[in-house]
Amino acid sequence: MAYTATLEEEKKEIALRYKDMLKDTYQTLSKEDKALIRKAFDLAAEAHKEQRRKTGEPYIFHPLAVAKIVANEIGLGASSIAAALLHDVVEDTDYTFTDLEQIFGNTIAKIVNGLTKISRLNKDQNISIQAENFRKMLLTLNDDVRVILIKIADRLHNMQTLDSMRSDKQVKIASETLFIYAPLAHRLGLYNIKTELEDLGLKYTEPDVYNDILAKITDSKEEQTNYIQKFTDTIKASLDKEGFTYLIKGRTKSIYSIRKKMLNQGVSFDEVYDKFAIRIIYNSTDSNEKFDAWKIYSIVTDHFNPNPKRLRDWITQPKSTGYESLHITVMGPKGKWVEVQIRSSRMDEIAEKGYAAHFKYKHGSQSESGLEDWLNKLKESLENPDVNAVDFVEQFKLNLYSKEIYVFTPNGDIKSLPKGSTAIDFAFAIHTEVGMHCRAAKVNGKLVQLSHELNSGDQVEIITSKTQKPKLAWLDIVITARAKSRIKSILKEEQKVIANEGKEVLSRKLRHLKIKFNEKTINELVNFFKLKTSFDLFYRIGNGSIDNQQLKKYASQKSNALVHFFKTKMNRVTAEESKDTALTEVSNNYDSLVFGSNDEKLNYSFAKCCTPIPGDKVFGFITINDGIKVHKNDCPNALSLQSQFAYRVISAKWIDSSQHGFKVELSLTGIDNLGLVNEVTRVISNNLHVNIHKINISGDQGYFQGQITVNVKNNKELKNVILQLKKIEGLEKVERISN
Numbered sequence: 001m002a003y004t005a006t007l008e009e010e011k012k013e014i015a016l017r018y019k020d021m022l023k024d025t026y027q028t029l030s031k032e033d034k035a036l037i038r039k040a041f042d043l044a045a046e047a048h049k050e051q052r053r054k055t056g057e058p059y060i061f062h063p064l065a066v067a068k069i070v071a072n073e074i075g076l077g078a079s080s081i082a083a084a085l086l087h088d089v090v091e092d093t094d095y096t097f098t099d100l101e102q103i104f105g106n107t108i109a110k111i112v113n114g115l116t117k118i119s120r121l122n123k124d125q126n127i128s129i130q131a132e133n134f135r136k137m138l139l140t141l142n143d144d145v146r147v148i149l150i151k152i153a154d155r156l157h158n159m160q161t162l163d164s165m166r167s168d169k170q171v172k173i174a175s176e177t178l179f180i181y182a183p184l185a186h187r188l189g190l191y192n193i194k195t196e197l198e199d200l201g202l203k204y205t206e207p208d209v210y211n212d213i214l215a216k217i218t219d220s221k222e223e224q225t226n227y228i229q230k231f232t233d234t235i236k237a238s239l240d241k242e243g244f245t246y247l248i249k250g251r252t253k254s255i256y257s258i259r260k261k262m263l264n265q266g267v268s269f270d271e272v273y274d275k276f277a278i279r280i281i282y283n284s285t286d287s288n289e290k291f292d293a294w295k296i297y298s299i300v301t302d303h304f305n306p307n308p309k310r311l312r313d314w315i316t317q318p319k320s321t322g323y324e325s326l327h328i329t330v331m332g333p334k335g336k337w338v339e340v341q342i343r344s345s346r347m348d349e350i351a352e353k354g355y356a357a358h359f360k361y362k363h364g365s366q367s368e369s370g371l372e373d374w375l376n377k378l379k380e381s382l383e384n385p386d387v388n389a390v391d392f393v394e395q396f397k398l399n400l401y402s403k404e405i406y407v408f409t410p411n412g413d414i415k416s417l418p419k420g421s422t423a424i425d426f427a428f429a430i431h432t433e434v435g436m437h438c439r440a441a442k443v444n445g446k447l448v449q450l451s452h453e454l455n456s457g458d459q460v461e462i463i464t465s466k467t468q469k470p471k472l473a474w475l476d477i478v479i480t481a482r483a484k485s486r487i488k489s490i491l492k493e494e495q496k497v498i499a500n501e502g503k504e505v506l507s508r509k510l511r512h513l514k515i516k517f518n519e520k521t522i523n524e525l526v527n528f529f530k531l532k533t534s535f536d537l538f539y540r541i542g543n544g545s546i547d548n549q550q551l552k553k554y555a556s557q558k559s560n561a562l563v564h565f566f567k568t569k570m571n572r573v574t575a576e577e578s579k580d581t582a583l584t585e586v587s588n589n590y591d592s593l594v595f596g597s598n599d600e601k602l603n604y605s606f607a608k609c610c611t612p613i614p615g616d617k618v619f620g621f622i623t624i625n626d627g628i629k630v631h632k633n634d635c636p637n638a639l640s641l642q643s644q645f646a647y648r649v650i651s652a653k654w655i656d657s658s659q660h661g662f663k664v665e666l667s668l669t670g671i672d673n674l675g676l677v678n679e680v681t682r683v684i685s686n687n688l689h690v691n692i693h694k695i696n697i698s699g700d701q702g703y704f705q706g707q708i709t710v711n712v713k714n715n716k717e718l719k720n721v722i723l724q725l726k727k728i729e730g731l732e733k734v735e736r737i738s739n
Helices: 007-024 031-047 061-074 078-085 097-104 106-117 129-144 147-162 169-186 191-205 205-218 221-241 254-264 290-303 346-355 353-363 368-374 374-382 391-399 421-430 432-436 472-478 481-512 521-527 534-542 548-561 561-587 638-644 676-687 715-726
Strands: 247-253 276-282 326-331 337-344 406-407 414-419 439-444 446-448 459-466 590-596 604-606 618-622 628-632 647-654 661-672 690-698 703-712 730-735
Touching: 007 031, 007 061, 031 097, 061 078, 061 147, 061 191, 078 106, 078 690, 097 106, 097 715, 106 147, 147 169, 147 191, 147 590, 147 647, 147 676, 169 353, 169 638, 205 221, 205 254, 205 676, 221 247, 221 290, 254 548, 276 290, 276 346, 290 459, 337 346, 337 391, 346 353, 353 374, 353 432, 368 406, 374 432, 414 421, 421 432, 421 439, 421 459, 432 439, 432 481, 459 472, 459 521, 472 481, 472 548, 521 534, 521 548, 618 638, 628 638, 661 715, 676 690, 676 703, 676 715
Parallel strands: 276 337, 604 628
Antiparallel strands: 247 276, 326 337, 406 414, 439 446, 439 459, 590 647, 618 628, 618 647, 661 703, 661 730, 690 703
8 A cells, every 4th residue: 555644744653653662661761761761762863754564654663663572572672762762873874883883972882883784685696695695694693782783673664574575675675684694583582573584574475375374373363362361260279378479371382483383384274283382471589489389380280180291390400591481282172182381470570571571680780791691602602714604504404493402521511502502512612722723522421432423411521632622523523513613614624724825826827727716717727627716726736636637537528519519509498499499389388487677587406405386486596507497485495595595586477387297296195995096097187188197095093195297287287186086075174395
């Protein structure tokens, strides 16, 4: 709907949003705080007065919305709120950092500077812009933790208003959000924001799936409310008898997590048994908090049988994000498994707000600067800025969503590590020097291999030797970002020396072969030897992996390049002509993909990971060696490709999908009725006139399963085949198989 507000209406709306932003701030603001925020708002409103958002609204709506998220949902104080209001001023207007420093002081100017640095992307097309952007964002931790928190708030509002963007932009931004920002919000304890980012990310990357699950959740809302009431009625008397002041509420599992569970477990929406959790929030004193949690646990399990494998005690040992709660799964009313989360009002506040609440309770009235202590672990991953940006993101993401184990040192100190960590991970967690010289490890008094996977409760002793050095094989053993970055850094130093020698050697050898030593030649050599970077090339020359004979082959290939070019061109033209002829023979229409905003026809091949067919929503991905590969939008690899390598993604669409046939494999399961196979083949071949390539069905004790391969023209015809098959009595599930 077009934006049509008058200037007067806009002024009233801006004033209203400003008051709304200040109305429910988590921190208590003093008169000086409010004056600072007002000053920042006035400057931002003046600086952005000529700017508009894509919706047509005044640009100041965006900084106000970000400031509201910072103030209410993340719960930061006056400096952060002011910085959120000013976060785009230097990037988009004539104001400079010096101006902000003079008007607001060093702290706010420094935060805005950090946010501006994130926005100014490196345009180097040889790396992932998104990965480089993410690395920059993390490096600003060294400036001020609040930079990242405000950046997450900025991304949340951008996701909330993504409707006004082009569809290809929506997919790119949503993919980046799922790949980077949602895991980061999770790691920082911002669970509510993480959930909203994931759901909005799914809304734009897989809109059909999102809307389908949303509709089903809405339909089951009344049933859920009744279920929670029945559960509450059962335990209410017991809780009241013990004198608890409490609140029982339901929390629906996010759309994204339901989708994830459906994929991981291969189940339908109805088969996801824990679609919502019941939360019991009780009031307690600091001294009785833990005791009361287990008392409520006892009351709940008196009425409902617990699943002992599903007990999670995050009160005795809180997560490294500060999250505390007791999670149990019980057999609830109507014979359904239901997760029950037991937590005090303090724990609930920390779970909802993350950082701000954690420090409110831990430090009382201390300022936001206390936040910086909390991110020391994350800063450890930043000490190796030379690592490739994409590798950096992958390393860092390893620890964002990971489950934790708790391991003891010989002195009884506890260390938190991601699940799956090895003895070397533990060594680097103690200290870089211990990791570097780690020779052996003892777990619970027994000597183990360095690759030994640790479990919660293990006591680990590291044996070191001054002569020991990290080995390349260690990278396959460790899983923590800290250990990986340290090992790579040490190995890189050794490789740099060899690569520098290799560069000198290559220069001499090319001179001998009468080939110029320049950037063009180096790039050709990198491609010729199928390497990734010039560093790889120099390193292999230096250690002798690439010898004189191989360089001579390159020189010979280079001299024949012109002949090769013309041969390739002629072959390509012939192939294209025969392809066009074949399509014409099949039909007067044609089945084809076009790429980019100009609808160009380009050579492509289908990706084997998701096997697209005409009518599927797809995109093109420019590979290094295999040209354009076409992937479905919901391909398992789509999220990673769209986010890490957005500059190599090209939009694609089908035009006039008609007569050309495509093989699709379907999975069938159901009750083994007499004549079922005949009915399946009759429906497909006789009723729908679709060819069957292969059929394989087996039955056992009244249950059958099988695969059938059919030849369909497009996505629409495939959907019709599936629909008609589902109508056959005894067929319970019909699904398309992606290789």
